[in-house]
Amino acid sequence: MDVxxxxxxxxxxxxxxxxxxxxxxxxxxxxxPGLAKPNATRRLHIVETLMLSPRQRLAIIRRDGVEHLLMITPTGATVIEAGIVPPATSEKAGEKAGEPV
Known part of the structure; x- marks a missing residue:
């Protein structure tokens, strides 16, 4: 065999x-179809995660515009708070304050 x-x-x-x-x-x-859905139709998003220790993590999950706070450990996940209304985005906050966007 050569090069x-x-x-x-x-x-x-x-x-x-x-x-x-x-x-x-x-x-x-x-x-x-039957294997994977396109990204545009996904309803579940991970908004933010925070490592508490090497084995514990807090996660904010958004589903249909409502957020849930979960604690995830090696033994499972626990819902800390459910039904959190997400804060307004900066554009919406500026409109409410009367500032031009």
Whole structure:
């Protein structure tokens, strides 16, 4: 085997990995019926997380415009507070205060 053969194998490997990556991105963006939903239809978002210790974490989860505070530990998750109304964004806060946006 010479250098040209190794270059061909390497180029083929890069091509296959590129095609796999492109298929993964297309699946995330458009979704595959029965396997994955596109990002635009997701209702659940992680707003913020805070590490309390190496094994404990607080997380604010938003679902349908309502936030929930969870404590996540290795033994499970506990709801600390449910039904939190999210604060207004800076644009909405500026409009309420009478400032131009």
């Amino acid at each position: 040209l053969d190794f270059a061909r194998y390497f180029a083929a490997l890069l091509l296959v990995l590129g095609l796999i990556g492109a298929a993964g991105l297309a699946t995330r963006k458009f979704g595959v």
